[in-house]
Amino acid sequence: MATRAGQRRRLAGCPVWYNPSGGAERRRGREEGTRLASKPEVERQLAALMARLDGNEANVRSAIPSRKVLRCVVPDLNAAWFSVVEEGHVSPPTETSPDGPADITLTLRSDDLVDLVEGRVSFLSAFTSGKVRVDASIVDLLRLRSLL
Numbered sequence: 001m002a003t004r005a006g007q008r009r010r011l012a013g014c015p016v017w018y019n020p021s022g023g024a025e026r027r028r029g030r031e032e033g034t035r036l037a038s039k040p041e042v043e044r045q046l047a048a049l050m051a052r053l054d055g056n057e058a059n060v061r062s063a064i065p066s067r068k069v070l071r072c073v074v075p076d077l078n079a080a081w082f083s084v085v086e087e088g089h090v091s092p093p094t095e096t097s098p099d100g101p102a103d104i105t106l107t108l109r110s111d112d113l114v115d116l117v118e119g120r121v122s123f124l125s126a127f128t129s130g131k132v133r134v135d136a137s138i139v140d141l142l143r144l145r146s147l148l
Helices: 024-031 039-054 057-063 110-117 123-128 138-147
Strands: 068-074 079-086 104-108 132-135
Touching: 039 057, 039 079, 039 110, 057 138, 068 110, 104 110, 104 138, 110 123, 123 132, 123 138
Parallel strands: 068 104
Antiparallel strands: 068 079, 104 132
């Protein structure tokens, strides 16, 4: 099967990501003067998101039953944060990588992350518009969608 620009496919539990807009949405946003969130603001928002997930232990445990390392990459800040989901609990985000590779990687701009956490945009609409890129197995992607 042919692969379109902005799309990467692997099967059998290997990482899959898809960006339907191919980056056009991001270029338009920059031209319109979209603001950038600061690094401390992004850290606060990620901490709030992880705390909200950690407070929802039953749903997290059913959605992500085994240990997973989450990585959030924010290219416009040249930063990445990590969090570990294990036994229904979610660790606070840290810039220090835990042992092992990340199982789920979210890549998005700082302002898009703030909009997502504050509920101004849904995960599904951000994903389908190309504002959020997810690098994960299809199973992990579906599990993540149920949480966000």
